[in-house]
Each structure stands twice: as C-alpha cells, then as structure tokens.
Amino acid sequence: MSANPTVAEELKAFEGQLLGLIPVDRIKAVNFPRPAADIIERYKRLPDLTSSIADILDQYGVDSAIPTTVLAPLVPGQRMVGPAVTVKHGPARLNVGHNVAHKTTPQLGAIDEVTLSRPGDVMVIDGSAVPHASNIGGIMATAVAAKGFAGVVVDGCVRDTDNMRRMGLPVWARGATPRTGKHRMELLEFNGKIDIAGVQVWAGDLILGDSDGIIIVPQDICEEVLLRAKQVAEKEKSLLGALQSGASAKESASIISPDKW
Numbered sequence: 001m002s003a004n005p006t007v008a009e010e011l012k013a014f015e016g017q018l019l020g021l022i023p024v025d026r027i028k029a030v031n032f033p034r035p036a037a038d039i040i041e042r043y044k045r046l047p048d049l050t051s052s053i054a055d056i057l058d059q060y061g062v063d064s065a066i067p068t069t070v071l072a073p074l075v076p077g078q079r080m081v082g083p084a085v086t087v088k089h090g091p092a093r094l095n096v097g098h099n100v101a102h103k104t105t106p107q108l109g110a111i112d113e114v115t116l117s118r119p120g121d122v123m124v125i126d127g128s129a130v131p132h133a134s135n136i137g138g139i140m141a142t143a144v145a146a147k148g149f150a151g152v153v154v155d156g157c158v159r160d161t162d163n164m165r166r167m168g169l170p171v172w173a174r175g176a177t178p179r180t181g182k183h184r185m186e187l188l189e190f191n192g193k194i195d196i197a198g199v200q201v202w203a204g205d206l207i208l209g210d211s212d213g214i215i216i217v218p219q220d221i222c223e224e225v226l227l228r229a230k231q232v233a234e235k236e237k238s239l240l241g242a243l244q245s246g247a248s249a250k251e252s253a254s255i256i257s258p259d260k261w
Helices: 005-014 035-044 050-059 098-100 111-115 137-149 160-166 218-243 249-253
Strands: 065-067 082-093 122-126 151-158 171-176 185-188 192-195 199-201 207-208 213-216
Touching: 005 082, 035 082, 035 207, 050 065, 050 207, 050 213, 050 218, 082 192, 111 137, 111 207, 122 192, 122 207, 137 151, 137 160, 151 192, 151 207, 160 171, 199 213, 213 218
Parallel strands: 082 122, 122 151, 151 171
Antiparallel strands: 065 213, 082 185, 082 207, 192 199, 207 213
C-alpha cells in the first residue's frame, strides 16, 4: 500500500525526529484541523463539563457519553479538555510466545506518536481487540505527560497506574493490568477513525472528561455546542441561586422548565 502523498509531505517536517516506529501507510493524518485554542479554554471554564454537554449533544443527535462504569478515571476529580489524536491497536500478527522467544517486538508507534502530536492533545486509544494487555505504561505515559498532553483515554487496560497518578496525567480506562502489550499487540492505524466504547472518534474531535465520564464533541459543531453550554450554565446558575434562596416552584420554573431539571 502506498502512503497518502499529503501525509508523506507532512512527515518531511519531522525529518530526523522520528524513529520509524509507525509504517507510513498506517498514518492517516498529521496536520488535521483542531478546535481553536480559545474554544478549548472556554470549554475548560464551564462549571459543569460533561453532563451539560451530553444534554446539548442529544439535541444534535450525537450520543457520545461514556460513563465511568465503562471508562473510569484513575483519579477522582480529574478534568480534561483537548482534541483527539487517535490510535488503533490490534493483536500482534505472531503470538506472544514467538515474539518473546525470538526477541521480536511488534511496532506500537510509542514515541513517534508523541512526536507527531501537539501539547494539549488527548491520546485516544482503541485497545478493545486485546482487552487484557496494557496499551500504555509508565514510560510512554511519562513521554505523553512531558509533551503536555491534556490526557489519555483507553478502551482497554493500562499499567503503572501509580506512576500516572504521581505525575498527574489524567487517564480514563477500562481497567489496569500488569500484563504488557508490547508482545501482544501492534499499532494498526494512527489518526484514523476509531470506536471507543461504541462511540465514533475522529482525530480533531474535542474530548471532554471529568468525574462523570467522557464526552466526544464532533469538531464541526464544537463551537455551536459551546455557545449553547454557556447559555445553559447561566440559566442553571440563576436557578440554583433561586432554589437556595427559597424561591417558589413557580418562580423557579420560570427560569428553567422543570422537565429540563
């Protein structure tokens, strides 16, 4: 398979920086569109991040909420907003016994994925095809944190979670495991379309995370959704103030209809 000419041209900007860990034909995008920095900052300032956005996305027909019963935060109270870089992992072509015996390691992309990303990105990994092995451990997490990633979302397992907590890297995952993925899985695609817990994710989509779960905001509507979220936040602030001051049911209902509570 030949590489996409645009990707090949874009990779020239990284000449001398990459280790050749990702076959070029598996890189689907490099300089893809991302939400503007000011939009991301305004999302960060929302008092209610995922639940308010989930309600708004319902109006767009986008059901992208992933609860913590599926992808749990490593640390209670952690928050995350950033554009997705997408990673798809699959089973290694040869089994773990062969790879260990012959000292061969399937390519997982690793540091090249970090080099091709930007500070503020969120690494979103579909590791569902190899559910009991680790998709990211302490060394890779350290590189991700040092680059300035906003966080990591993994449909699968991670390991070295104590180190991730110590470095303050926000991570959401299905669980933790001591089992390495380096002999068991390989990188199938970087920055293509993936599915996380049944939700479609494209590189550049806005990823939100907090103690309630994960939300994927399609990039093409993220600014519209933000405007609605600010309006909702202002109304909810007024409603909460009214309720706390003992407003009547009728007075409270005039701010936000009870069917929206």
